[in-house]
Amino acid sequence: MDNFNCWYQSIENSNNKYPIEEILYRCPETNSLLEVTHDLEALAKYDSKYWKDLFDSRYRKQNWPYGSGVWGKKEWVVPFIKDENIVSMYEGGTNLFWAERYGAQVGVEDLWIKMCGNSHTGSFKDLGMTVLVSAVKQLISNGKNISAVACASTGDTSAALSAYCAAAGIKSIVFLPKNKVSVAQLVQPLANGATVLSIDSDFDGCMKIVQKVCEEKNIYLANSINSLRIEGQKTISIELCQQFNWEIPDWVIIPGGNLGNISALGKGFLMLRDLGLIKKLPRLVCAQAENANPLYLSYLNNFENFESVKAKTTLANAIQIGDPVSVKKAIKILKEFDGIVEQASEDELASSTAKVDLTGTFNCPHTGVAITAFEKLVKKNVIKKNDKVVIISTAHGLKFVDSKIDYHLGNLSDISSTFSNLPIDVDNSIDKVLSVLDKHL
Numbered sequence: 001m002d003n004f005n006c007w008y009q010s011i012e013n014s015n016n017k018y019p020i021e022e023i024l025y026r027c028p029e030t031n032s033l034l035e036v037t038h039d040l041e042a043l044a045k046y047d048s049k050y051w052k053d054l055f056d057s058r059y060r061k062q063n064w065p066y067g068s069g070v071w072g073k074k075e076w077v078v079p080f081i082k083d084e085n086i087v088s089m090y091e092g093g094t095n096l097f098w099a100e101r102y103g104a105q106v107g108v109e110d111l112w113i114k115m116c117g118n119s120h121t122g123s124f125k126d127l128g129m130t131v132l133v134s135a136v137k138q139l140i141s142n143g144k145n146i147s148a149v150a151c152a153s154t155g156d157t158s159a160a161l162s163a164y165c166a167a168a169g170i171k172s173i174v175f176l177p178k179n180k181v182s183v184a185q186l187v188q189p190l191a192n193g194a195t196v197l198s199i200d201s202d203f204d205g206c207m208k209i210v211q212k213v214c215e216e217k218n219i220y221l222a223n224s225i226n227s228l229r230i231e232g233q234k235t236i237s238i239e240l241c242q243q244f245n246w247e248i249p250d251w252v253i254i255p256g257g258n259l260g261n262i263s264a265l266g267k268g269f270l271m272l273r274d275l276g277l278i279k280k281l282p283r284l285v286c287a288q289a290e291n292a293n294p295l296y297l298s299y300l301n302n303f304e305n306f307e308s309v310k311a312k313t314t315l316a317n318a319i320q321i322g323d324p325v326s327v328k329k330a331i332k333i334l335k336e337f338d339g340i341v342e343q344a345s346e347d348e349l350a351s352s353t354a355k356v357d358l359t360g361t362f363n364c365p366h367t368g369v370a371i372t373a374f375e376k377l378v379k380k381n382v383i384k385k386n387d388k389v390v391i392i393s394t395a396h397g398l399k400f401v402d403s404k405i406d407y408h409l410g411n412l413s414d415i416s417s418t419f420s421n422l423p424i425d426v427d428n429s430i431d432k433v434l435s436v437l438d439k440h441l
Ligand SMILES: *Cc1c(COP(=O)(O)O)cnc(C)c1O
Pocket: 123, 124, 125, 156, 157, 224, 255, 256, 257, 258, 259, 260, 261, 262, 318, 319, 364, 366, 394, 395
């Protein structure tokens, strides 16, 4: 195999390049974020047919690790990782669900939901974490002194980090905002043996602490400020085009909090275009919870300025972020993709989640935010009836059963449980059961 190369590059000055096997989170000169940049010339020696055939030949096969949706695209992701250092749990390869019944209700028939939560730890975070933990394993085998890997998390990052670290035998430390993550999110790092620090703060507060801790100790930082994760997550775009037999959707809608994933999505499409696998770009929509909407506010201002906000409580707790780390990357991507930012109130997101569940999905509240954005854009006639639309579902609904059951029980203040469905208590009697069923058939 050729020597495909990548390196770290400052997002503000493309002359600032650094070796990929250094431990770096920010550009030492400008302090800006870094991105992993690939030697596109070397990759372009092979034509688009070569790459499509290669990716298709590996997709969802058992030839470890290339059956993984991430490692099947290894040459485009992190070619420098040796196979023996790869820590993979068969991430990616998730269902691209044709939302036929829901789409018909809205009048958009070419509507698809990419179920990124159908994954080892139940969210798309696995896509990035397999790359990051594999890189750490390689750094350690190269003799770097790394005692543990740490992250601040709104729940899903810590679940992914602790699972991949446990699989690799590397110590993990997670910083969680106290009482702000679901039980399902808390139990995963506990079960996987992470050191779990419950901090009396919010995500933004935990983020400040973990960055400081990683500076002080030889602990590796796993938050999405770390550009390696973006490389794994960008395979979402590659995979969904592949699932459409390399046809491009008109729209991709994704919920955004720290804004790494919208940046990753765009990066994947740009690479597909630059290497000739697709000819045009979709339009991207980033959907935020109204209670944590700094990007939306900036969008209203044509991105002329950006101000962080104090994030308020939202059912979409994984995007309860007021000071997103990847905002510059996200704005750059949104400009390039003629992007839109929409927002959803608590009532809207809860209602969207429940409504679409009634057509066979089992959505997380973040997906509900994206669904609300979709409906708003259809109503405004921005998204047209014949457009091909993909909604990115970011986590499995089973991680959010507490808020989903509260919705159905009508326990959420200020939220109308319009689509509530409750169990019916019936006496232990055939006649009673039959008479109840008469009312429901
Ligand atoms: C992390 C996460 C998001 C937000 O992704 P960002 O990269 O932080 O914008 C959305 N939904 C779920 C379920 C997540 O875990």
